Structure formats: C-alpha cells, structure tokens
Amino acid sequence: MVSSTDLLRIEDLGISFAIIGGPIRAVRHASLRVLPGKVTALVGESGSGKSVISQAVMGILPHTAHITGRILFSDPETPGETVDILKMPRDGPQIRALRGSRIGKIFQEPMTSLSPLHTIGNQIGEAMQIHTDASAAERKARTEEMLGLVGFANPARSYDMYPFELSGGMRQRAMIAMALICRPALLIADEPTTALDVTIQAQILKLLRDLQAKFNMAILLITHDLGVVANIADEVVVIYHGEIMEAGPVEAIFRRPAHPYLKGLMAAVPHFDLKPGERLAAIREVPVNVESLLSKRKVSSSRDREILLSAKNLEKTFTTRKSDWLGKEHKTTVRAVDGVSFDIRRGECLGLVGESGCGKTTVSKILMRAVTADGGSVVLNSATGPIDVLAAEGAALRELRTRIQMVFQDPVSSLSPRMTVQDILSEPLEIHGRGDARSRLAKVKALMQAIGLDQRFIHRYPHSFSGGQRQRIGIARALALGPDLLICDEPVSALDVSVQAQILNLLKDLQKELGLTYLFISHNLAVVDYMADRIAVMCRGRIVELAPREILLRKPVHPYTRSLVAAVPFPDLDRPMDFKTLKLTGAADMRAWGPQFRDDGEADALAPLDLGGGHLVLARRTADITELRPC
Structure with a gap:
C-alpha cells in the first residue's frame, strides 16, 4: 500500500543486465521514497546503481535490462491515482506522457545532452511542443521566461544561441530550464554539479533550491558529493553495489551515521579542518612501494628551499x-x-x-x-x-x-585505448632511449608496484580498469622518466x-x-x-x-x-x-x-x-x- 504522502515510491527494485557469461545485477532489492516538495539525495560511488535507478524511473533503460519490483508514482495533478511505471508499455503513450512532462531530468554532462545543431530556445521549447497545445508564440514566451528564471541575463538573445556558445554553467542552466519547462512534479538531477567550478556549483544549488520552492516540486538528487547533500537534501539514501545501506532524514544521517560504508565516505572527504599531516581515510587504500623505482631525493625541511x-x-x-x-x-x-x-x-x-x-x-x-x-x-x-x-x-x-x-x-581520454599498460608505461622510456627491452619491462613493473596496481594487469587495456585505476596509470606514466x-x-x-x-x-x-x-x-x-x-x-x-x-x-x-x-x-x-x-x-x-x-x-x-x-x-x-x- 502506497502512503498518500509519497510522490515516488520504489519497492524491492531489482535490475540486471544480460551479458555473455551471466547477468550483472546492478540493483538489488532497493527501496526508497521521494516526498512531495522535498529533496531526496541518492548517494554512492560510480557503479553503485544510482543512475540505473533514475533511468528505470524515467523508463529509458536499454532493452537488455531485466527489472523486478515496483516504481509507484502519485501525480499531484491526479489525486488518489497511483501508477506503476514498470507496468507501462516501454515507449508507450503512458510513459511518454510522464517523461519530460510530470518527471523531468537533468543529465550530468550538458554538452553531450544538448544537440549542437539546434538553438537553446528550440530545444527547451520542444518539450512544450510535445506535451502541450501551446502555440509557437506561447512556447517562445514561456521559454524566455524560464531562461530568465534560471539566470540568463538576456533571455531573448540566449533563445537563439547554440550550446557551444555557452559556458559549462550556462549550459547546465539551459538543461535545468528544459527539464522544468512543463512544471514537473518530480525533477531527477543526476550529478548536476560534478563538472562545475565551486562558485558555479553554488549558484546551481541555490537555483535548484529557489526553483523547488517556486514550483513546489520534489527533487531526486543523485550525487557522490556529501557537501552538496548536507546543503540541499531533506532525506538521504546511501547505496553501495546496488544495495541500500542506510536511509533517513539528513539530520540523522550526518549526526548519527550507522553503516561503516557511510562513515568511510565521510572520512574520505577533504575539508578545511584537517590538521597538518593528517591523512584522508580512503575506503580502499593504495599501497605504495617505491624502493625499486627511483633513488630518493633529499629535500631540505627548511622553508627557504631552493x-x-x-x-x-x-x-x-x-x-x-x-x-x-x-x-x-x-x-x-x-x-x-x-x-x-x-x-x-x-x-x-x-x-x-x-x-x-x-x-x-x-x-x-x-x-x-x-x-x-x-x-x-x-x-x-x-x-x-x-x-x-x-x-x-x-x-x-x-x-x-x-x-x-x-x-x-x-x-579516459589521456590514455590510448589501443595500448596495453605495458605499452603506455614503456612508451616514454622508448622515446627517450632509456635502457633495453628487459630493463624497460623491469621499470614498468616497478612503476605498477609504486602505484599499487597488480603486475598481472600488465597486458590489459585501459577500458578494463576503473576511473581511479586509469588515473593511477596516468600518474605512473608521468613518473616513468623521473621528472x-x-x-x-x-x-x-x-x-x-x-x-x-x-x-x-x-x-x-x-x-x-x-x-x-x-x-x-x-x-x-x-x-x-x-x-x-x-x-x-x-x-x-x-x-x-x-x-x-x-x-x-x-x-x-x-x-x-x-x-x-x-x-x-x-x-x-x-x-x-x-x-x-x-x-x-x-x-x-x-x-x-x-x-x-x-x-x-x-x-x-x-x-x-x-x-x-x-x-x-x-x-x-x-x-x-x-x-x-x-x-
């Protein structure tokens, strides 16, 4: 039975993807709720299943996905009526009526989410053209009004601009305007500030709060930034490897965290109160062993170093x-x-x-x-x-x-997808004529040991590594010549x-x-x-x-x-x-x-x-x- 106070309720959700070698279970028995007019933050690392859940709510999962459970949506415009999104035909008229109209979404990367061939005004007004009977003049007036609400100084001029003419922050504002043009009851914001400067991030967070109050809408905020969560969320749901670890009001989550994973996330966040010499508590520490890598340089402890x-x-x-x-x-x-x-x-x-x-x-x-x-x-x-x-x-x-x-x-883009780890790390040595094939192989293994990467991965390609592992490979490559x-x-x-x-x-x-x-x-x-x-x-x-x-x-x-x-x-x-x-x-x-x-x-x-x-x-x-x- 759905509570009358829940705008969105996800019950026992399971999502798996069929691949060669057996299915991957991306989400397992996940249950959470979003209250009307409130912000619910879904927090977790990359690969934890956050974005997959949001795609299930929007009905945009690929055909290879197998879904169980219920996603119940109670639209305030149709009081007393609750629909199960998972029972709607894929790409049928029911889900298309909800998507973009009653449920809006802001994607993480606005440059790849906006069409480079269409103007900002054209793309924002398209949602109104699909979901309403408004005339072209009404759509333009409403679009310019929304551009003004999201912070465009000259909406009439911005209406005819293309995405490449806008900064990252302004593109994100255009994406927000597109998601809100039909006044949705629920806004899903998938990492809306990850790629933005700290000042632009603050502006976007303030904008989301102001628009939420103005339109009385609910927000499902997907993020890994606990600082953002503390400043905007009302309720918090913590997810790890597709399972909900902890959920509750923001006060309880931050003042009395119970699950070790949540405590680990909090300890891993850098902040201004760290004392000199204090380390971040990484959830999975990287061992460093540089004994066979380079001769240590003696560095003076004096403030007047050369x-x-x-x-x-x-x-x-x-x-x-x-x-x-x-x-x-x-x-x-x-x-x-x-x-x-x-x-x-x-x-x-x-x-x-x-x-x-x-x-x-x-x-x-x-x-x-x-x-x-x-x-x-x-x-x-x-x-x-x-x-x-x-x-x-x-x-x-x-x-x-x-x-x-x-x-x-x-x-990702700084490592060649056609080169193995051995090729990537030995390339600088070959270019500058350092050693022979045997000594270069030994140096590559020493570099992998230094960054905490198993030497068994020496013949793997970058796509088979996580983002953190790829960055460690980039660091090892930079260290290869002893800079x-x-x-x-x-x-x-x-x-x-x-x-x-x-x-x-x-x-x-x-x-x-x-x-x-x-x-x-x-x-x-x-x-x-x-x-x-x-x-x-x-x-x-x-x-x-x-x-x-x-x-x-x-x-x-x-x-x-x-x-x-x-x-x-x-x-x-x-x-x-x-x-x-x-x-x-x-x-x-x-x-x-x-x-x-x-x-x-x-x-x-x-x-x-x-x-x-x-x-x-x-x-x-x-x-x-x-x-x-x-x-």
Whole structure:
C-alpha cells in the first residue's frame, strides 16, 4: 500500500543486465521514497546503481535490462491515482506522457545532452511542443521566461544561441530550464554539479533550491558529493553495489551515521579542518612501494628551499575571428595570462586555483611548451643546470621533456585505448632511449608496484580498469622518466570522493618517498588545501593572491578568494553555505570588489603587495597595506 504522502515510491527494485557469461545485477532489492516538495539525495560511488535507478524511473533503460519490483508514482495533478511505471508499455503513450512532462531530468554532462545543431530556445521549447497545445508564440514566451528564471541575463538573445556558445554553467542552466519547462512534479538531477567550478556549483544549488520552492516540486538528487547533500537534501539514501545501506532524514544521517560504508565516505572527504599531516581515510587504500623505482631525493625541511622553477611576467593572448552575414571579419582578443609570476620550490606543492577560464591550464601548457607564450620567462633549475623553458630547442628541449611531466584531468581520454599498460608505461622510456627491452619491462613493473596496481594487469587495456585505476596509470606514466616537476591538472575532478582520497594519498606518499615537486591545479579548494604547501589564486589571467595554505584559506584578503572559499559546500550541517551572499554574476565580477582591488581601466594600477609571511595580494599601488592585512 502506497502512503498518500509519497510522490515516488520504489519497492524491492531489482535490475540486471544480460551479458555473455551471466547477468550483472546492478540493483538489488532497493527501496526508497521521494516526498512531495522535498529533496531526496541518492548517494554512492560510480557503479553503485544510482543512475540505473533514475533511468528505470524515467523508463529509458536499454532493452537488455531485466527489472523486478515496483516504481509507484502519485501525480499531484491526479489525486488518489497511483501508477506503476514498470507496468507501462516501454515507449508507450503512458510513459511518454510522464517523461519530460510530470518527471523531468537533468543529465550530468550538458554538452553531450544538448544537440549542437539546434538553438537553446528550440530545444527547451520542444518539450512544450510535445506535451502541450501551446502555440509557437506561447512556447517562445514561456521559454524566455524560464531562461530568465534560471539566470540568463538576456533571455531573448540566449533563445537563439547554440550550446557551444555557452559556458559549462550556462549550459547546465539551459538543461535545468528544459527539464522544468512543463512544471514537473518530480525533477531527477543526476550529478548536476560534478563538472562545475565551486562558485558555479553554488549558484546551481541555490537555483535548484529557489526553483523547488517556486514550483513546489520534489527533487531526486543523485550525487557522490556529501557537501552538496548536507546543503540541499531533506532525506538521504546511501547505496553501495546496488544495495541500500542506510536511509533517513539528513539530520540523522550526518549526526548519527550507522553503516561503516557511510562513515568511510565521510572520512574520505577533504575539508578545511584537517590538521597538518593528517591523512584522508580512503575506503580502499593504495599501497605504495617505491624502493625499486627511483633513488630518493633529499629535500631540505627548511622553508627557504631552493627554487626549482621560476616564472616571471608570463603573457598569453588568444585572438578569435568571426564573420558576420555580410562577410565582414571581427576579431576578439582575450588575455588568458596577464603578467603571471610565481616560484615553485623543490619538494613543495604549489596549488593553483580559480574558476574555469581564469588561465590555470594555459599556464600549465606554457610550462609544458604545449602553448607558446607571448612574453615572460620560465627557468627550470634542473640537476644538469638551468634550462630556459621558453627558448629550449633540440637537446635542451628533449632534456626539458624528461624534467617536467603532466597528469591530465580525464584519465579516459589521456590514455590510448589501443595500448596495453605495458605499452603506455614503456612508451616514454622508448622515446627517450632509456635502457633495453628487459630493463624497460623491469621499470614498468616497478612503476605498477609504486602505484599499487597488480603486475598481472600488465597486458590489459585501459577500458578494463576503473576511473581511479586509469588515473593511477596516468600518474605512473608521468613518473616513468623521473621528472623534477609534476604538473597535476585537475587530476581528481572526475573521480568519486572515495577514489579521490586514494589518488590524493598516493600523490602525497609519492611526494614524500621520491621528493617530488608538484604544481597542483584545481577548482576544489578543499582538495588544494589538503595537497598544497602554498596556494596561488588566479582570476582573469592574473594571480590575485598567493600565500601559504594555512593563511590563504583561513584568512583570505582578496574578495575573489573570499568568494571561492564561501562557495565550498561542507559535509557538515553546522556549517551551511550562505546562499544569500552568493552572486549570480560569479566571483570574478569586479563590481562587487572594493575599490582597492579594481584597476578601473588604468594601466599598471594594480601590483602584488607583500602583507608579510609570504602573503601577496594584487591591489592598487596606493592601497594601505595595514588595512589589507588579515586580522
């Protein structure tokens, strides 16, 4: 019997997929509910069955799926009537009437979910065209109204734009508008903020809360981010390997967690309260054994370590060309990197943080010689002497390639699907002529041992590994040549919180054992706080603040840094996000900054001011340093 208070009730749900060798049971005896006007968070790691459950509710599972149990939906527009979604004919008129109209869904990746060939307005209005009798003019007016509600500054202009013309955050807003255009009773949000910056994530969470209140709808939020859950959910359901481990109100789940798996998830989340030297408690720890890998480098414990890499006044401008309908060409220039200077000391980890588009990755590409800088200098003090990074050619460039290596953001696309683990790890050694076939094989096995990967997997291909294992292979490849500097570009942003803890602990262990030096790029401030010794904050191509981690994230001075810190969702009910202070215009909106931090169009009006203790902030040259110093 269904409770009259339940909007959605899932009872004893089982989902399996028929494959060669026997069926895979993705969901086992799962039961949960979603109350009207409430947010129910479904929490778990990748592969736990979260998205499969949402696909079952929407009726979009593949034909190979075998489903048992009941999915009961009580539409408020038809009081007293409850339908079992699983009994509806697949792709029949009943399920099609529900899907997109009474049940909406936001997918994880808006770029692949939106058609690149249709305008935003066309795609949002299509749902109304299918489910209502509204005229074309009514659909356009309703679509523009919805675009305004989700935060588009100029809905009429945005109506005719294509997805590629929008940022990631704006594409996600368009996806939300598409899901809500028919005013559904239930919104399924499948990892709606995973790929977004912390400030954009905060804006999307605030938007979902506001729209939920406005339309009085329920939300089934699918996520692995406990910080998001603590700030938006009313009820929490924890799933592991297709089985519900724990469920209850958000207060009980966070204050009195009972299941060991939930406790493990909470312990794996990095947060600002971690003490120096404290480790994340990964659910499945990765053993590190580097005895046969590389000779350990002696690193001074002094704060005045020698400088490994020094970057001075880096500049990079990109020019885009666009022709109008008359054929007239218009050029737009963007200063991606604007006078960036920093030093990286041997054996330390320098964190580089900022929103998407601030220039972080461009700086890393300049250091890797993947992008040519317009100006500035970079010097790497290697064991064989200083190398001018920007001018290196021939033998000097080959030497540079062995000294600086990179760990990429996406472990899937950065590994060749046609190469085995042995091929991937031995390729750098072959390119640079290191050793013979036997010694390279021994080095590959040593690298696998160092990252905690079983040597029996040496002939496997990347597709047979999990996301965390693929990232570990990427780290091993970067270590193959024994580099001085490892550039980590968002190395854990695509990973679950538990796998993230594994990789972060692995990187810290390798740094300690091998004396590695890191440039760690991320938009997740809690992750950078765990990894970095010093942190540089980038905004609009400039470093606006640089300080030791214990100063910068606890006593930030620049308003941009303060906005980044305020937008971090804590997995703690006693430290909720301040949604009232979040700005829809973003943290980089200079209009919200004080006059001492704005250049107001004046050339060379801003300069790095030294506040003491290695704390630098970009402010007007005439600013009073005593007023800027943190209390």
